[in-house]
Amino acid sequence: MGGQHADTGVTTTHDYHQFIDPNKKWWKNRRLVTLNLWILLLLVTSTANGYDGSMMNGLQLLQQWESAFNYPSGSKLGLLGAIQNIGSLGSYPIAPYLCDGLGRKWTIFIGAFIVVAGSIVQAAAQNVNMFIGSVLVSWSASVSVSFLHSWCTHARQSQRAPVSSVYNALWPGGAFFASWVTFGSFHLQNSWAWRLPSALQGLASLFQVFLILLGPESPRWLMSKGRNEEALATLAYYHAEGDDQHPLVQFEYDEIKAALEAEQIQKQTGWLQLVRTPGNRRRLRILIAMAFFSQWSGNGLVSYYLNQVFDTIGITDPVEQLLINAFLNLWSLILAILGGMYCDRFGRRPIFLVSTAGMLVFFTLQTVCTSQYALHGNKAAGNAVVAMIFLYSAFYAIAWSPLITSYCLEILPFNLRAKGYTLFSFAVSASLVFNQYINPLAMKAIGWKYYIVYCAWIAFELVYVYFFLVETKNRTLEETSVLFDGDDNVAKLQQHALNRANDGDAPPSPSNEKSSVQEVEMLEKV
Template sequence: MGAGVVAVGGSAGYTHLLDPNRTWRNNKRLIALNAWIALLLITSSTVGFDGSMMNGLQSLPQWQDAFNHPGSSMLGLLNAIQNIGALAGLPFTPYLSDGIGRRPAVIFGAGIMTVATVLQTASQSVGMFIGARFLIGFGLTFAANGAAMLVTELAYPPYRAPLTSLYNSLWYSGAIVAAWSTFGTFKINSSWSWRIPSALQGLPSVLQLALLWFGPESPRWLVSKGRDTEALHVLAYYHADGNKEDPLVRFEYEEIKASLELDNAAAATVGWKSLICTPGNRKRLTIIVAIAWFSQWSGNGLASYYLNQVFETIGITDPTIQLLINGILQIWNLAWAVSAAALVERIGRRVLFISSCAGMFLFFTLQTVCSARYAITKSDSAAHAVIAFIFLFYTFYDIAFSPLPVAYTLEILPYSLRAKGFTVLNFVISIALIFNQYVNPVALHNIGWKYYIVYCCWLLFELAFCYIFIIETKGLSLEETAALFDGEDAVDQIHARGRPSGEERSTKEYVSED
């Protein structure tokens, strides 16, 4: 597993090259870089807004009246259509991101979503609403593919893991705005009670469409297109105050070039087959598919899209109470997800994944027990316990499956497979969401709390999988992570080709020096 390349204390190969006086707090260039990254991170907010908005709209009588009180099957379609749209765009996303660049891909997706949210806000029929949501999903898949890769490929090395982890965590920032906007518009006695939240969904896309033209492109993408001078300029400008001879910049630049040479040589003739052509890539693909499915099929889909139906199984039918709990839950989720993203480099990915699965299994089981008790006794204390266990369940979901699916996927993939592998992640997530969004409302309507038992069993499987398969990547650069899947020789070749002239250190020395 390449353990020898991991430094004592988890230090990456670039650690000794960092300027200790250059931090995001006191360096104008890093502040500017992180501002661009923040503009990319809010792509995830659109996804969170959508789920929470649909939760809130189901509690609004005005929305129910406007769309003829949709039944279980129609609710499934209304929720799933966004992911069906995402699925339709997925085959094209890696070619756009690799072909024209990460930044143009985000701008292209943001443009589609801006138009789609206008149509959603102006909807006069359920068909128009469904069509607009399809377009939102279609545009989102391009924006998300480019944004997540651009974050991980632009970030200052010590901040890469927390910032990439923050990408998916900001799902809840959109969820909070949606939850509280639907709560705030609940008393508006017109269609604007649901049109205002629909319009707010487009705000992140409008900001990206207006500003990203002026942002930086991925240095790795620039090198892959032979635009080495531009790549070196981006690295130097943002990572070293414009100094192209800075040791960190030279290390990053040479390592990117060497890594791309190896990746391109390996992938030149196999394309998508490269995802399964080696043991290391097959292991990557297995993990990516698993964590993508787990991220949507751990019981979280019930509260994310059908919280009102969960409440109805425990006797909470007042729309005001439903909307209030939904709003508080999203704030709770954001706090835990952002905290986990900030600590991912200290705690490690493996510990977070295993702890998350164990905690989810415990509290979802307790939620199931209390739901069953309420069904039998109609006890208020059992209903209150269910709410408490929903919050505790999400605490453990948030510490791994909010910050890590995107971050872990991007860091275990070499550059040549990054866009394709990330597309696989999003494809599996979309399939899991579509399945959930069709099955959950029907199952809840027909068998109520008994449906929870399925998730209890599945969570136990997730715990076993993460314990066996998840590999720790804490403290490694994107290029060095290859050693954990492809062996130490892969990293030795990268460092041998990318080492500045005069350097004769071995891989182990390169990554263990502090």
């Protein structure tokens, strides 16, 4: 078997190339334009998450917010920073069941509706407890979005993996929007300085509330519910101008059908399957490591407690702080999108290695410069810290912003994808809760010396990435599976390919037999 598995974003160009006319431009096809607009609607979920996740960073730079909530610090500030992810933790165990039961669209709708409601309550908050409660109701629709947007992309060369990567890269886009909103509202000399950013965090989700149910549903989910005709019609409408007999549509349809049949035969969809085999345990170790590395690399200091970082280097002017925050988010957004767009050219593993090595170098230099300012009052060293933050953020953005979602989906087989990605998202939120709560306490207790902990941790990350991350560039889901599950998996896939050709006990047709032989030959080359 080969090719795209609709909810993964994993594809190789040789599978689809024979079915696609490279001379046809997508912007000249009304249905493909419509499809890309639906993709844009899905991608704003990451922007909404980025806005919500970084808004607290901007609010802490506002005197109006600090005075309204009695200048929170220490554990209270940690709780305010972590409360969003505490709320998200409650949604992750439920999300895969909603995805599988109600479908991708309805799960996104529910998540977007709750975000809108929470932003209204937050903007109207009269005290710190009401503010905390509004953030606590956060709901994660990202699990469903990650599955839905990847199949929506057309099977055109080099589109699916970059789109899957750019999805997560748009998190800095939300942070960028939040930083400029707080910079603008800073000039309001009343509570609307923080109420306005709180209200606007629901803007992106509001578009999804009104539009998402009008969009297409995942063909894979439709077929899993026995709604094959709807799935075929959806693929045909968007991928082949309504021709359900188009070779590309038939190819995609057959691939989805084969994956669902294999899942039904194996019946390996329980949570315990994540740890039942050596290959799955290896996947799980990578998933958990990726989740914690993405949040425990020192990036949480800049993303959530930039004001305390500024305090350690003597930058106290609120306007200067807000401007640095705004341009830093713009810088990260640009680099994250570039990292996502070029992931197929350079490969995942090289980008992760370069990214992590660069992070280690510049976070170490940031630590050295911060110590020089703290110990000797060297103003030049304090200014150098800002430069090191920008350089560190650039290396973080090219890999750890765009690639973690697409990479994790690429290493998970379909029958484990919803639960595996949910566990990954749960680990991200858990690491954030710990990080956001501990960071302000540690910064207050030991100041710049806390940076040394992250220097040692990033060095560990670099070693882990070098030894344990596998390359998934230009590999199908099955080829990646062989890397984790070994030769036994090759034999199973060969037998499954032959069974498909033979169609049970029936004699194989010439076309199916030829296809089966091609599949087996491909697997033997792995």
